[in-house]
Amino acid sequence: MKEVKFLDLAALHATIRTDLDIAYRRVMDAGWFITGEELEAFEQEFAAYSKVRHCIGVANGLDALHLILRGYDIGAGDEVIVPANTFIATWLAVSQAGATPVPVEPEAGTYNLNPSRVEEKITSRTRAIMAVHLYGQMANMPALREIADRRGLCLIEDAAQAHGAQGHGRTAGGVGDAAGFSFYPGKNLGALGDGGAVTTNDAELAEKIRLLRNYGSREKYHHEVSGYNSRLDEMQAAFLRVKLQYLEQWNVQRRAQAAVYTQALSGKQGLFLPIVPEWAVPVWHLYVVRTRQRDSLQAWLREAGIQTQIHYPIPPHLQGAYRDAGIAAEGTLPVSEEIHREVLSLPLGVHLTPEQQQYVIDRILAWNGA
Ligand SMILES: *Cc1c(COP(=O)(O)O)cnc(C)c1O
Numbered sequence: 107m108k109e110v111k112f113l114d115l116a117a118l119h120a121t122i123r124t125d126l127d128i129a130y131r132r133v134m135d136a137g138w139f140i141t142g143e144e145l146e147a148f149e150q151e152f153a154a155y156s157k158v159r160h161c162i163g164v165a166n167g168l169d170a171l172h173l174i175l176r177g178y179d180i181g182a183g184d185e186v187i188v189p190a191n192t193f194i195a196t197w198l199a200v201s202q203a204g205a206t207p208v209p210v211e212p213e214a215g216t217y218n219l220n221p222s223r224v225e226e227k228i229t230s231r232t233r234a235i236m237a238v239h240l241y242g243q244m245a246n247m248p249a250l251r252e253i254a255d256r257r258g259l260c261l262i263e264d265a266a267q268a269h270g271a272q273g274h275g276r277t278a279g280g281v282g283d284a285a286g287f288s289f290y291p292g293k294n295l296g297a298l299g300d301g302g303a304v305t306t307n308d309a310e311l312a313e314k315i316r317l318l319r320n321y322g323s324r325e326k327y328h329h330e331v332s333g334y335n336s337r338l339d340e341m342q343a344a345f346l347r348v349k350l351q352y353l354e355q356w357n358v359q360r361r362a363q364a365a366v367y368t369q370a371l372s373g374k375q376g377l378f379l380p381i382v383p384e385w386a387v388p389v390w391h392l393y394v395v396r397t398r399q400r401d402s403l404q405a406w407l408r409e410a411g412i413q414t415q416i417h418y419p420i421p422p423h424l425q426g427a428y429r430d431a432g433i434a435a436e437g438t439l440p441v442s443e444e445i446h447r448e449v450l451s452l453p454l455g456v457h458l459t460p461e462q463q464q465y466v467i468d469r470i471l472a473w474n475g476a
Pocket residue numbers: 166167168169192193195196238264266267287288289290300301302
């Protein structure tokens with residue numbers, strides 16, 4: 107039986123192994139592991155790639171989002187608009203800051219925050235809108251910007267799945283007031299461990315986050331504010347510098363694979379394919395199809411040796427972490443709940459060969475569960 111992996115990081119890293127080995131040796135021989143030259147260089151390189159002025163490396167994507175909220179003094183008593191359908195980290199960043207996440211339903215077509223449903227959730231306590239560029243496709247930022255400006259709110263990007271994504275001619279990470287990125291290994295740009303970054307054009311916020319990530323300290327043993335230990339270490343920064351050089355090429359490859367899926371699967375009865383507005387250039391962190399018979403399709407592909415995943419099986423408001431928080435009861439976010447019952451992510455990425463992708467397509471076309 108054939109085996110098609112959903113993700114294969116060992117195969118990906120095998121293609122750049124020499125570069126990674128050199129990076130590892132360089133850091134080990136330098137003998138400097140926290141906040142050094144590799145981090146500084148990566149921050150500049152990633153800011154340039156994302157077309158934004160400042161980049162601050164932090165320990166992970168959740169911290170990046172949390173530190174942005176701290177940097178804007180958003181906390182107890184405040185509310186932050188978040189998508190109802192997202193990875194739970196978006197909500198947890200708000201909760202960790204002491205604020206309350208206020209979910210808004212997505213557009214059924216793009217799965218991203220629906221701007222026309224944001225205003226009904228804004229109250230006198232609302233301080234920010236945190237938009238997620240889900241699956242690597244940007245949210246409708248100009249529409250959200252207009253609301254944020256008119257209502258005096260910060261606009262924050264959760265860009266954890268969107269390194270290099272474009273929308274309305276602009277690149278993820280420099281469109282909102284600040285953005286949080288994750289370099290979790292499976293992301294389009296992933297470390298060989300945990301990592302994250304904040305990007306912003308706001309020099310004052312950048313300075314605050316530099317303090318907050320490093321014990322509130324600019325000068326060793328002088329602590330101006332009560333900070334955190336949330337740094338992107340030298341080894342991960344060095345690996346990320348290597349992988350950043352390939353990111354555009356990898357994203358181009360993902361786009362080509364997504365186009366192949368869309369071309370081959372359009373017209374398949376009962377299967378809904380991703381909808382891309384004409385202003386969006388996604389980076390396809392995930393290629394997500396939708397069907398009422400999701401579990402049947404997943405089982406069918408599993409029997410053919412094809413791995414798929416579900417992003418995500420349970421929405422945040424129905425997780426144990428939020429079920430009793432009084433934010434949203436079951437049934438009150440029907441668009442999101444339906445999406446969670448129907449989505450399925452197909453294998454995609456540099457590891458996937460054209461033959462494997464054709465095999466996935468053939469098996470889906472042969473499926474008659476829809
Ligand atoms: C991965 C992810 C995060 C969190 O990133 P970590 O590095 O795992 O902390 C936040 N938001 C979204 C949408 C993500 O996909």
